Amino acid sequence: MNYAVVMAGGKGERFWPLSRAGSPKQFLKILSDKTLLEETLERTAALAPLERTLVVAAEAFKKQILEKVPSLSGKNLLLEPEGKNTAPAIALAAVHLAQTDPRAVMIVLPSDHFIEPKERLSRILSAAAERAQEGDFLITLGIVPTRAETGYGYIEVGEKTNETDGIALYKVARFKEKPNRTAAQEYYLDRKHFWNSGMFVWSAAAILKAFERHQPKMYKQLKTYSEAIGTSKEEEGRKKLFAALEPVSVDVAVLEKADNVLTIPSDFTWDDVGSFLALERVRKRDRENNLCLGSSLALSSYETTVINEGEGVVAVFGVSDLVVVKSGDSVLVAHKTRVADLKELTEKLASDPKYKPYL
Amino acid sequence: MNYAVVMAGGKGERFWPLSRAGSPKQFLKILSDKTLLEETLERTAALAPLERTLVVAAEAFKKQILEKVPSLSGKNLLLEPEGKNTAPAIALAAVHLAQTDPRAVMIVLPSDHFIEPKERLSRILSAAAERAQEGDFLITLGIVPTRAETGYGYIEVGEKTNETDGIALYKVARFKEKPNRTAAQEYYLDRKHFWNSGMFVWSAAAILKAFERHQPKMYKQLKTYSEAIGTSKEEEGRKKLFAALEPVSVDVAVLEKADNVLTIPSDFTWDDVGSFLALERVRKRDRENNLCLGSSLALSSYETTVINEGEGVVAVFGVSDLVVVKSGDSVLVAHKTRVADLKELTEKLASDPKYKPYL
Numbered sequence: 001m002n003y004a005v006v007m008a009g010g011k012g013e014r015f016w017p018l019s020r021a022g023s024p025k026q027f028l029k030i031l032s033d034k035t036l037l038e039e040t041l042e043r044t045a046a047l048a049p050l051e052r053t054l055v056v057a058a059e060a061f062k063k064q065i066l067e068k069v070p071s072l073s074g075k076n077l078l079l080e081p082e083g084k085n086t087a088p089a090i091a092l093a094a095v096h097l098a099q100t101d102p103r104a105v106m107i108v109l110p111s112d113h114f115i116e117p118k119e120r121l122s123r124i125l126s127a128a129a130e131r132a133q134e135g136d137f138l139i140t141l142g143i144v145p146t147r148a149e150t151g152y153g154y155i156e157v158g159e160k161t162n163e164t165d166g167i168a169l170y171k172v173a174r175f176k177e178k179p180n181r182t183a184a185q186e187y188y189l190d191r192k193h194f195w196n197s198g199m200f201v202w203s204a205a206a207i208l209k210a211f212e213r214h215q216p217k218m219y220k221q222l223k224t225y226s227e228a229i230g231t232s233k234e235e236e237g238r239k240k241l242f243a244a245l246e247p248v249s250v251d252v253a254v255l256e257k258a259d260n261v262l263t264i265p266s267d268f269t270w271d272d273v274g275s276f277l278a279l280e281r282v283r284k285r286d287r288e289n290n291l292c293l294g295s296s297l298a299l300s301s302y303e304t305t306v307i308n309e310g311e312g313v314v315a316v317f318g319v320s321d322l323v324v325v326k327s328g329d330s331v332l333v334a335h336k337t338r339v340a341d342l343k344e345l346t347e348k349l350a351s352d353p354k355y356k357p358y359l
Numbered sequence: 360m361n362y363a364v365v366m367a368g369g370k371g372e373r374f375w376p377l378s379r380a381g382s383p384k385q386f387l388k389i390l391s392d393k394t395l396l397e398e399t400l401e402r403t404a405a406l407a408p409l410e411r412t413l414v415v416a417a418e419a420f421k422k423q424i425l426e427k428v429p430s431l432s433g434k435n436l437l438l439e440p441e442g443k444n445t446a447p448a449i450a451l452a453a454v455h456l457a458q459t460d461p462r463a464v465m466i467v468l469p470s471d472h473f474i475e476p477k478e479r480l481s482r483i484l485s486a487a488a489e490r491a492q493e494g495d496f497l498i499t500l501g502i503v504p505t506r507a508e509t510g511y512g513y514i515e516v517g518e519k520t521n522e523t524d525g526i527a528l529y530k531v532a533r534f535k536e537k538p539n540r541t542a543a544q545e546y547y548l549d550r551k552h553f554w555n556s557g558m559f560v561w562s563a564a565a566i567l568k569a570f571e572r573h574q575p576k577m578y579k580q581l582k583t584y585s586e587a588i589g590t591s592k593e594e595e596g597r598k599k600l601f602a603a604l605e606p607v608s609v610d611v612a613v614l615e616k617a618d619n620v621l622t623i624p625s626d627f628t629w630d631d632v633g634s635f636l637a638l639e640r641v642r643k644r645d646r647e648n649n650l651c652l653g654s655s656l657a658l659s660s661y662e663t664t665v666i667n668e669g670e671g672v673v674a675v676f677g678v679s680d681l682v683v684v685k686s687g688d689s690v691l692v693a694h695k696t697r698v699a700d701l702k703e704l705t706e707k708l709a710s711d712p713k714y715k716p717y718l
Contacts, residue, residue: 017671297714299704300697312376312688313717317704318697319681326690329671331683333692338659338677345658345676355656358672 001052002129003104004044005093007198008037008057008065008111009083014275014342016349017330018309020359026112027061027068030273031282036112038069043115046122047107047129054078054096055111056089081242086198087253088245091211091218092238095226098204105132106207108200114271114282124266127167128201131262138210138255139201140172142194142263143270148184151274151340153177153196153251155263172261175251194265196251198272207254214257218245275339276323280305296324303336330358360411361488362463363403364452366557367396367416367424367470368442373634373701375708376689377668379718385471386420386427389632390641395471397428402474405481406466406488413437413455414470415448440601445557446612447604450570450577451597454585457563464491465566467559473630473641483625486526487560490621497569497614498560499531501553501622502629507543510633510699512536512555512610514622531620534610553624555610557631566613573616577604634698635682639664655683662695689717 012025019025026037034042037055044053055072057065059079066072078093090108097104107125115121128139142155157170175196179187187193212219221244228237255261271278285291290298294308297315301322308314309327316324323339325332334342349355371384378384385396393401396414403412414431416424418438425431437452449467456463466484474480487498501514516529534555538546546552571578580603587596614620630637644650649657653667656674667673668686675683682698684691693701708714 295713297708297711299707308690310688312690313708313714314690314692315704315708315714316692317701318694319692322678322692324690324692326685329669331667331671331673331685331690333673333675333678333681333683335677342676345674348658349656349672349674352656354654355672355674 001101001104002048003097003101003106004048004053005090005097005106005108006037006040006044006053006055006111007086007089007108008055008061009080009086009089010110010112011083012112013346014340016342016346016359017325017327017332018307023064024061024112025273027064030279031114035068036114036273037065040109040111040113041069041071043118043121044107044109046118047125050076054093056080056093057111058083081239084242084245084247086250087215087218087248088242090200090207090250091222092241094204094207094211095222096229098208099226099229102205103133104204105129106200106202106204108198108202110198110272112273113197114269114273114278116269120268121266123165124167124264124268125199125201127164128264131169132201132203132206136206136209136260137202138206138258138261139169140255140261140263141197141199141201141266143197144265144267145188145193145195146269148181148188149195150179150181150184152272154179154187154193155196156193157263157265161262167264169262169264172255172263175256194263195270197266197270200250206260210254210258210260214254218253221245275342276305276307276325276334277336277339279307305336328358360460360463361407362456362460362465363407363412364449364456364465364467365396365399365403365412365414365470366445366448366467367414367420368439368445368448369469369471370442371471372705373699375701375705375718376684376686376691377666382423383420383471384632386423389638390473394427395473395632396424399468399470399472400428400430402477402480403466403468405477406484409435413452415439415452416470417442440598443601443604443606445609446574446577446607447601449559449566449609450581451600453563453566453570454581455588457567458585458588461564462492463563464488465559465561465563467557467561469557469631471632472556473628473632473637475628479627480625482524483526483623483627484558484560486523487623490528491560491562491565495565495568495619496561497565497617497620498528499614499620499622500556500558500560500625502556503624503626504547504552504554505628507540507547508554509538509540509543511631513538513546513552514555515552516622516624520621526623528621528623531614531622534615553622554629556625556629559609565619569613569617569619573613577612580604634701635664635666635684635693636695636698638666664695687717 008026010024012019027035056078154176156173158173161169225237225241228234280291289303291305295313296306296308300318301316302320304322307325314326321336323334367385369383371378386394415437513535515532517532520528584596584600587593639650648662650664654672655665655667659677660675661679663681666684673685680695682693
């Protein structure tokens with residue numbers, strides 16, 4: 001059976017002042033009048049019913065998730081005592097699902113991406129789930145690049161293993177880090193490289209087998225924890241497990257080492273909403289390429305994004321290539337070339353007790 | 360006797376969102392923790408006691424002035440039913456003072472300028488007042504230029520008429536409009552051109568004589584009004600007078616036409632605080648030439664002025680040559696090359712009922 005596993009552990013550090021420590025990206029209504037998490041759950045609804053949907057998130061966000069997404073109940077939540085990147089989060093979901101249903105297929109989706117149209121996503125994920133049911137494959141979704149993007153990791157594919165109804169599976173040759181501009185241009189043109197989207201499909205058994213093989217120490221820790229599941233020691237066991245685990249991505253821990261990884265080149269519109277720049281890719285801009293959201297105005301300005309979450313008016317005049325965001329009583333004015341480095345600014349703010357309350 | 364006449368009719372349209380329709384520049388604490396009007400009154404205190412100080416302002420600001428400057432009483436206010444530029448304001452003060460004291464000397468100062476040190480201003484104004492007491496002169500203060508400024512009008516001087524203790528008086532050859540860059544450069548170098556500061560010293564009798572000669576129609580209207588002063592018809596008469604008068608500056612109405620105008624080249628630091636750019640001339644900037652006022656921060660930024668009047672934090676990141684101002688719940692982000700044209704923006708905002716409440 002298929003299970004949706006929604007990864008909601010993100011911190012959203014590149015969206016200050018919209019996102020604060022207490023409200024990371026997946027809880028923001030950045031792209032529409034719904035939070036990114038809600039939009040993700042609308043996508044998974046076509047693949048698995050609510051009772052087979054798990055949201056993996058930090059314990060600290062439990063209350064917020066249940067408030068913001070009333071359709072979810074405590075049973076849908078799998079809480080991490082602390083954030084340790086994607087490998088521990090996915091492994092946690094895998095050991096739980098393997099106990100519930102030894103033939104469980106996990107459809108793993110980040111909670112804070114933009115995807116359109118969702119019908120195409122569903123078709124591809126369904127095809128992937130069928131294949132994952134059949135064998136020991138670790139299937140990743142690779143996005144067909146629409147530009148020479150340097151901000152994403154890439155998947156280089158090898159030979160095609162099969163194709164049905166226009167959905168093809170390829171062996172993964174290798175994973176590649178964020179490229180420089182020249183390499184990104186080559187990847188864009190050679191049609192053998194795809195954006196690593198962080199969307200995965202595999203059986204719980206297959207991913208646990210991969211952990212056993214490539215992360216034997218971690219696998220042993222998971223085994224110990226799995227014996228506590230459903231007992232009075234589960235909570236304590238999970239705390240111990242997460243205290244012991246190294247923070248590492250599933251890509252580095254397992255996928256880059258495994259030889260049974262497949263990719264489906266996927267042709268829907270996808271954006272990881274990694275910074276404020278995602279907004280102008282996703283939302284319609286005016287003739288001067290400005291994007292004004294909320295009570296805001298751009299005059300004699302170009303290529304500028306203005307967001308006003310609250311009252312008053314935010315007006316820009318004679319500027320270009322800026323991102324201007326007002327949220328609560330704080331304001332960010334950043335050059336577009338720097339919004340990807342916003343963490344530098346938030347760390348600077350965090351270092352001063354005067355500014356820390358506004359983070 | 361000397362009388363201080365403080366002109367407080369300004370609208371402050373170039374300081375949105377700090378200044379709103381209800382609170383123009385002279386009521387703002389732009390340069391220090393005192394309003395510009397209070398700072399002006401501290402300067403005039405050395406020249407005339409409070410009982411010989413008149414503040415000429417719009418009737419609409421009466422309450423605000425008395426609240427913000429508790430030392431003033433209703434007797435200090437000379438209220439204009441409507442703003443008609445400087446000629447009507449000065450003429451109004453002149454007819455009142457001429458009735459109170461036929462030998463009154465008026466020291467006319469705008470309420471919203473920056474001057475330092477005030478001791479030097481006092482010395483120059485005292486010297487001017489002595490000269491004004493002696494004869495029929497219209498004395499203007501011309502500021503020795505410290506840069507080739509294109510934003511001010513200039514006074515070209517002719518022959519020197521006298522000099523005492525390093526304070527020289529020159530005949531005015533002509534008044535000149537704001538120059539282009541080349542002319543400004545010439546003016547800066549030839550030492551014959553001085554910034555027209557809008558500060559004047561003359562006897563009430565002399566300026567009224569000048570109105571009689573160069574603005575006979577206006578003079579007749581003033582005469583009619585002056586008969587109502589101190590009677591029950593004063594208020595109604597003043598309303599009629601201001602409804603009838605043309606809006607015109609004293610420079611255009613009288614000074615450019617008169618042949619008895621003198622100038623004292625003045626060597627104190629002076630700024631008309633005409634836009635947000637004045638702040639960086641007057642206040643100390645950091646090593647990157649940023650000026651951060653209130654709870655605000657500039658990172659990887661240059662030549663940028665950030666003002667946060669309220670709570671929260673205003674952070675700029677990777678930008679240059681901007682003015683960023685948060686006041687109330689509104690925010691301005693303007694390129695420095697455009698802050699002098701801020702009226703364009705405020706007119707645009709005023710044209711939309713959605714934004715008008717924030718002006």
